[in-house]
Amino acid sequence: MIEVNDFHKSYGKSGKINALNGISFNVNDGEIFGVIGPDGAGKSTLFRILASLIMPDSGTAIMNGYDVVKDYRKIRQIIGYMPGRFSLYQDLSVEENLKFFATLFDTTIKENYHLIKDIYQQIEPFKNRRAGALSGGMKQKLALSCALIHKPEILILDEPTTGVDPVSRKEFWDMLARLKEQGIIILVSTAYMDEASRCDRIALIREGEFIASNTPQGIIDDYSDILWAVEGSRMSAILRELRKYEKIKTSFAFGDKIHITVDESLQIGELKQYLINRDFRDVGINPIEPTVEDCFMALTN
């Protein structure tokens, strides 16, 4: 179990950059807990503290009974940490990297092979290749293997899927689901809101604060706005037009559509007519269910 209580952390001589502003949360055994938010929100700072690499200004965290500051040696044994940027030795081969991490923790690849087998087998054919010459998805598999080789109780994965292709991203989440079944607690951060559904619970983070924390469905159930999707050609011109209409509260581009929240007095036909009058004749407007990204937008507006 992870129990974080009121973390504060600032950077700079006079503490000008407040990276964490009072973060508290718990993660239960066997959970995948996702910390989701944009760049600069404080995810890496939070994870670096939990990995005992930096200290909080105030606040405490207990992980499986150990304090991240006082018991940092023990913490480093029970966690596997995968930092955001590629952490492996580029000039060492795949196998040499894995051996190195195993040796650090006084173990061998053989001893814990069963733990990484699923993941490592996919890159084992390239075991003599330099890590620096691997694709993004393969690097990520190697980094995860290295974080797992000492049999950690808790995995801390900082934006493991950033810059990785969609197929490898999906494979990676499938791997996390299997690791969870082995009883490993997984704390993972991401800027991709669509990855929220792969977590048991999530926290949405913005400017060093959790603005919501719940199951992904719980976050969606709390959404209370009327949400429509608008589609058509000339999307940026439509968006500009929508932003002028007083009964539309918010509007933002979402893939190839525009998501809008509207005043309850507005009818779809009325908005359609407004757009037709402005020469947007091929628009479609439909009520939709919110995604976690819509919830994030609503909470930050």
Ligand code: ADP
């Ligand atoms: P995220 O991982 O969500 O992108 P970070 O934890 O990296 O967020 O950053 C949170 C804030 O702290 C940002 O404003 C960032 O610029 C700042 N920051 C992070 N690391 C440092 C550092 N070593 N020195 C100064 N400012 C930092």
